[in-house]
Amino acid sequence: MNRATFPHKYLPWLLIAPQLAISLVFFYWPALQALRQSLLREDAFGLKTQFVGLTNFARVLSDPAYVNSIKVTTLFSALTAGLSMGIALLLAVQAEKLVRGKGLYRVLMIWPYAVAPAIAGMLWLFMFNPSFGTLALPLRWMGVQWDPLLKGNQAMALVVAAASWKQISYNFLFFVAGLQAIPRSLIEAAAIDGAGPARRFWTIVFPLLAPTTFFLLVVNTVYALFDTFGIIHAVTGGGPGKSTETLVYKVYNDGFVNLILGDSAAQSVVLMVIVIALTAVQFRYVERRVHYG
C-alpha cells in the first residue's frame, strides 16, 4: 500500500528528535562504551588503560565464578519459567471450564503483576524468614533445617518461588487468551468421538496452544534473566556463597561493588549477545505467526 503522507520537510525530524536523542545518549553511546571497555584493561582508579583484545572475554569465560553464574542462571530460569507457566496453564484450563466466576478469579489473579520483583522477594522472605516467618514454623516441625540465609539450595528455592509467584499473573492472562482462541467446534468434535478431557487436552488443546506457550517461554526467559535482579539483590545478595548469583547480578557486582571494569564490560557484552539471540528468536516466531495465522 502506498501511504498518503504530509509533505513537510522539517516537522518529521522535530517529531522523531526526542526519541532519537534519548536513544543515542542513553542507549547507543553507553552500549558502544561497554563494547570498547570490554577490549581494554583499566585499573580501578582509571589511571592506566591499555588495549588487550579479547583477553577480558577469555578470562571471564574461563573464570569458575562465571561458569557457576551461568549454571545458577540456567537452573533459576528453567525452574522459574517451568513452575510459573505450569501453574498458570493449570489454572487457565480450570478457568476456561467455568461459566460463572471467571471474572472474579481473574481480578484476584492479576495482583502479583503489579508487585515489583524486589518486593515479591521480600514478601516471600517475610513469610519464610527463619527467625520470625510464620511459614518457616511448619517446615521446622517437619524436621527441615530451614535457613535460606545460610543454605544455598534453600535460598534458590525461595527466590524461585518469589520469581514464579510474580509471573503467574502474566502467564495466566496469556494462557486464558490462547485457550479462548481455540475453536470450540474442534473440542466438541473430539468429545463426540469419545475423547475424554485428558485426551482432548493433550491431543488438541495443548498442541494448538503451542504458539502461546512458545511466546511465553521466550518472555519468561527474558524475565528470569533480567527482571529478577531486584529479587536476588533484595533477598539473597547472590549468596549464600555464590549460590544465587545470576549473570545480571554478577555484572552489577563486578562493576559497581568490586570495580573490575573490564570484566564487567565483557560480561555486559555477553549479555547483549544473549538478548540479541532471544529477540531474534522472538521475531522469527512473530513472523511465522503472521504467515500462517
Added chain:
Amino acid sequence: MADGAMIGTSLRSRLMGHFLLVLGVIVVVFPIYYVFVASTHTVQTILRPPLPLLPGPEGPANYAEAIFGGVGRIGGVGVGRLLWNTTVVALGIAVGKIIISMASAYAIVFFRFPLRMACFWLIFITLMLPVEVRILPTYKVMVELHLIDTYAGLILPLIASATATLLFRQFFMTIPNELLEAARVDGAGPWRFFRDILLPLSLTNIAALFVILFIYGWTQYLWPLLITNSNSMNTIVIALRKMISFADADTPWNLVMVTSILAILPPILVVVLMQRWFVKGLVETEK
C-alpha cells in the same frame, strides 16, 4: 450453557475447577494478605511467630508513623515522600514514553523524509539494549550530565523504548489512506489531523499502554538503585530494601510492613481499576 454440557464439562469437573482456582488465588493473594496483617501489629507481635490470622489494632498508629513520622533507618524520610517520588517517576515514564513514541511513530508513518527507515531501525535496535547490559557506561553518562539524584535521571533513560513506538506504528498503519486524504482536502494540517482524528482513535491503545508503563515505572529496581544516593530521592521499592536488615535487631518491622503495603497498593489499584484496557492491551500489544 448448552455447549458446556455437550463437551462434557460435568459438575464434578467444574467443582474441581473452582477448588483449584480457589487454591491458586490463595497462593497468589496470601503473601500480600500476610504482610497486610503484619502491618497492623506491633514489632513484638511480628517477631513472635505465628502471626495472627486477622489484622490487629495497631494499624492506624503504624500507618500514621510511617507516613508522617519518617523512618529512622532511611534518614528520617517519610513514606509520603517516597510515594511522591515513585508516583513522579512512574507517571513521568508512562506519560513521557507515550508522548515520545507517539511522536516518532507519527513521523515514521505519516511523513516521508530521508533516512526514515534508518531512523526506524535505530529505534528498533534499542529493543536489544536493556539497561542491564549497559549499566556501568550509562551510569557514567548520568554522572557527566549531573543527573544523579534527580527526577530527570530517574526518568529519562527509561523513557525511550522501541516497544511503544512499534505498537503505535503498527496501529497508525491500519488507518485508511482515505481518512488522511479527506482530512487534507478539508485543509487539515498534521496537527489537526493528529488531534481530531488520530488521537481519538488511539485512546484505547493509550489507556492500555499507560497501565503497562505505569507498572513498569513503579516497579523499577536496578536503575533507581544506581541513580539515587540521597535517601530523599529514593523510590519506595529502593527505600524498602534499605530499611531492612536481617542481621541487626532494630529493623522497624511494623514500618517495613506498612511500607510494603503502600508500595504494592497503588499499582494494584491501577491494574484492577483499569483491568478492561490493561488485559486487552497486554495480550494484544506483546504478541
